[in-house]
Amino acid sequence: xxxxxxxxxxxxxxxxxxxxxxxxxxxxxxxxxxxxxxxxxxxxxxxxxxxxxxxxxxxxxxxxxxxxxxxxxxxxxxxxxxxxxxxxxxxxxxxxxxxxxxxxx
Amino acid sequence: xxxxxxxxxxxxxxxxxxxxxxxxxxxxxxxxxxxxxxxxxxxxxxxxxxxxxxxxxxxxxxxxxxxxxxxxxxxxxxxxxxxxxxxxxxxxxxxxxxxxxxxxx
Amino acid sequence: xxxxxxxxxxxxxxxxxxxxxxxxxxxxxxxxxxxxxxxxxxxxxxxxxxxxxxxxxxxxxxxxxxxxxxxxxxxxxxxxxxxxxxxxxxxxxxxxxxxxxxxxx
Amino acid sequence: xxxxxxxxxxxxxxxxxxxxxxxxxxxxxxxxxxxxxxxxxxxxxxxxxxxxxxxxxxxxxxxxxxxxxxxxxxxxxxxxxxxxxxxxxxxxxxxxxxxxxxxxx
Numbered sequence: 001x002x003x004x005x006x007x008x009x010x011x012x013x014x015x016x017x018x019x020x021x022x023x024x025x026x027x028x029x030x031x032x033x034x035x036x037x038x039x040x041x042x043x044x045x046x047x048x049x050x051x052x053x054x055x056x057x058x059x060x061x062x063x064x065x066x067x068x069x070x071x072x073x074x075x076x077x078x079x080x081x082x083x084x085x086x087x088x089x090x091x092x093x094x095x096x097x098x099x100x101x102x103x104x105x
Numbered sequence: 106x107x108x109x110x111x112x113x114x115x116x117x118x119x120x121x122x123x124x125x126x127x128x129x130x131x132x133x134x135x136x137x138x139x140x141x142x143x144x145x146x147x148x149x150x151x152x153x154x155x156x157x158x159x160x161x162x163x164x165x166x167x168x169x170x171x172x173x174x175x176x177x178x179x180x181x182x183x184x185x186x187x188x189x190x191x192x193x194x195x196x197x198x199x200x201x202x203x204x205x206x207x208x209x210x
Numbered sequence: 211x212x213x214x215x216x217x218x219x220x221x222x223x224x225x226x227x228x229x230x231x232x233x234x235x236x237x238x239x240x241x242x243x244x245x246x247x248x249x250x251x252x253x254x255x256x257x258x259x260x261x262x263x264x265x266x267x268x269x270x271x272x273x274x275x276x277x278x279x280x281x282x283x284x285x286x287x288x289x290x291x292x293x294x295x296x297x298x299x300x301x302x303x304x305x306x307x308x309x310x311x312x313x314x315x
Numbered sequence: 316x317x318x319x320x321x322x323x324x325x326x327x328x329x330x331x332x333x334x335x336x337x338x339x340x341x342x343x344x345x346x347x348x349x350x351x352x353x354x355x356x357x358x359x360x361x362x363x364x365x366x367x368x369x370x371x372x373x374x375x376x377x378x379x380x381x382x383x384x385x386x387x388x389x390x391x392x393x394x395x396x397x398x399x400x401x402x403x404x405x406x407x408x409x410x411x412x413x414x415x416x417x418x419x420x
Contacts, residue, residue, distance in 0.1 A: 037247030069198035093174030142352030279408035303384035
């Protein structure tokens with residue numbers, strides 16, 4: 001999956017539906033959070049152990065997949081609208097994480 | 106960015122730090138939601154118009170980039186732990202969206 | 211509304227339905243966040259101005275009211291399960307806020 | 316704690332700080348969700364069992380109390396700005412819950 005191609009296609013998808021006025025970074029961030037909550041809701045009442053095997057159930061797995069996709073779709077659109085290069089941001093954040101959490105000796 | 110390579114590297118990163126017991130799907134979904142909220146917090150008191158230009162400020166842009174990366178990092182780990190093929194899930198969800206929101210004539 | 215009476219009644223409601231094993235503070239905090247997201251979802255694509263008048267529509271107002279209630283119901287249960295005295299916590303937090311944001315002269 | 320008195324005092328607190336333009340229902344709902352996420356963050360990596368005893372630690376208990384208060388403070392302000400009578404909304408939602416989840420025989 002090429003994220004830049006995805007961004008271009010989602011931008012066109014939004015333009016075709018006259019959604020751009022709604023797609024401010026603020027609204028996209030809010031929608032992303034709502035989708036993240038829908039993803040969390042799947043696991044809400046499960047024990048940790050149940051959550052580990054939840055995706056063995058095909059219906060649950062499809063639901064998780066749909067919510068994972070929703071989060072990603074809003075994330076790449078938000079990055080597009082704020083000029084964030086996702087790969088660069090991920091590389092920089094991973095560097096920070098490596099320094100913050102050094103590998104134990 | 107190859108998502109599968111990223112997943113493999115993040116899995117090793119977690120193993121090296123003895124995090125796997127904490128990385129249940131439930132906990133990863135919760136952490137993802139918390140990061141999504143931190144991303145939304147950036148835009149919380151902005152007007153829609155201010156959110157559009159927020160990333161012109163370098164410090165704000167770095168903060169947005171960091172939070173975007175955090176969301177993506179938890180998302181790919183959650184997908185890894187639930188056996189979700191992200192590309193497939195995104196393709197299926199985009200098909201659903203195309204049917205749900207047909208292009209106006 | 212007496213919050214302590216409400217807590218006692220909700221505890222009994224949960225016991226009658228055999229929910230206590232699910233009502234850990236962690237799960238209640240997660241459920242609270244999910245309800246807060248459902249409340250935010252109401253306003254997600256609105257302009258600020260539209261959100262100001264949203265509750266003039268009776269159906270929207272009922273939806274907001276239901277979500278406000280859901281958030282409060284989980285909040286008082288979480289407080290109950292963590293031994294938090296809500297009134298005391300609110301008083302202390304308001305004191306902190308008064309010091310953090312002094313009234314402009 | 317009288318919720319209506321609290322609402323009146325918070326309204327004055329906001330006016331004194333010139334916050335009303337920021338306190339649209341949309342922004343308050345977003346702030347509420349962010350605070351709910353901060354509350355969930357406390358329990359994020361805990362096991363269910365650890366979350367049950369988390370508030371035995373005084374520092375953790377203070378943190379939980381502060382976040383519980385933050386959620387409540389935004390909730391009553393959101394209710395104030397949308398004309399929601401919280402007590403009425405809670406009573407109606409509890410009726411719905413009683414019908415939705417009847418007491419097992």
